[in-house]
Amino acid sequence: MSGEVDALPVTALLATEPQTPVVMFDNNAALRIAVADRVSLPGLDESWDAPGVYVLLDPIDVDGSFGAYVGKAPQGLRGRLKEHASKRGKESWQRAVLVMRDTTHGWHSAHVGWLEGRLYALLEGGSAPRLSNGNRPQDETVPSHDRAALENAIEPVAALLRLLGYPPDAEDDPPSTGRASSRKRSYSVTVADLLAAGYLTAGEAVTSTKTTTPGSGMINGDGSITVDGAAHATPSAAGSALRDGHQVNGWELWAVERDGSRLPLATVRSRYLAATQQRDGEPSQEDR
Numbered sequence: 001m002s003g004e005v006d007a008l009p010v011t012a013l014l015a016t017e018p019q020t021p022v023v024m025f026d027n028n029a030a031l032r033i034a035v036a037d038r039v040s041l042p043g044l045d046e047s048w049d050a051p052g053v054y055v056l057l058d059p060i061d062v063d064g065s066f067g068a069y070v071g072k073a074p075q076g077l078r079g080r081l082k083e084h085a086s087k088r089g090k091e092s093w094q095r096a097v098l099v100m101r102d103t104t105h106g107w108h109s110a111h112v113g114w115l116e117g118r119l120y121a122l123l124e125g126g127s128a129p130r131l132s133n134g135n136r137p138q139d140e141t142v143p144s145h146d147r148a149a150l151e152n153a154i155e156p157v158a159a160l161l162r163l164l165g166y167p168p169d170a171e172d173d174p175p176s177t178g179r180a181s182s183r184k185r186s187y188s189v190t191v192a193d194l195l196a197a198g199y200l201t202a203g204e205a206v207t208s209t210k211t212t213t214p215g216s217g218m219i220n221g222d223g224s225i226t227v228d229g230a231a232h233a234t235p236s237a238a239g240s241a242l243r244d245g246h247q248v249n250g251w252e253l254w255a256v257e258r259d260g261s262r263l264p265l266a267t268v269r270s271r272y273l274a275a276t277q278q279r280d281g282e283p284s285q286e287d288r
Helices: 077-085 109-124 144-151 154-163 191-196 235-242 265-280
Strands: 011-013 022-026 031-036 052-057 066-073 095-101 129-131 205-208 216-219 225-227 230-232 254-258 261-264
Touching (some): 052 154, 066 077, 095 154, 109 129, 109 154, 109 261, 225 235, 235 254, 261 265
Antiparallel strands (some): 022 031, 031 095, 205 216, 205 254, 216 225, 225 230, 254 261
16 A cells, blocks of 8 residues: 555464474465475475475575575475485575465466466566576466466565565666666666667556556656656656655566566566677676
């Protein structure tokens, strides 16, 4: 609601022993989420023998960046994570976030395939994550009415990653002072740049990724975004207008439709940067 802090109520079962994972329930999106490490993985019970998605998280580097791997487990999360745990010395992850549907009728293989691609896109647009997936995952076989429900799982996972100290957040527009830290790589990229490079199209619709702030807009040929009849110079200015003047990172808020999935502008920008670096012979994000 306007003027209020966005919040996602969840129920958390805190572990009292190191061998027990933390389990959370999100009733709004009907999710069950576990946070585990290699020690507590054996504490997952048989209920986790269900299809789901997961994120493996490496230790956080001194500059705040971290390695991450997004995966799917159509045959069951518990067995898939045991496979990862058995590769000790070959994988550097220290923490895992597991996500499954907390209903009688859970997700099927196409659902988890679509979610894997959507979570990958979320982290791909962030400034801190370094994804180690060999290929960019995606599944376009999920019907549109299912995708809308699956999209509700993204915001709770993003909020949890932020709580754990692994923010998937993208870089915002530059501050009014124009000063940027040495880690920022995206300040110089504008919507107009993405239009010129063919990553976006004039007249293309953008929709909000936030369930608490639904809305839509349109990308204009000059790189501005129109919301409710008014054009705004940057994604964040357009997002602020949607939120009645409250500050928001518009690169995360706004998304375009790609292959039947919402793709945040931050992810579009990240792909543009990766292609530019490859063209110019610069090291990619994964190589830094």
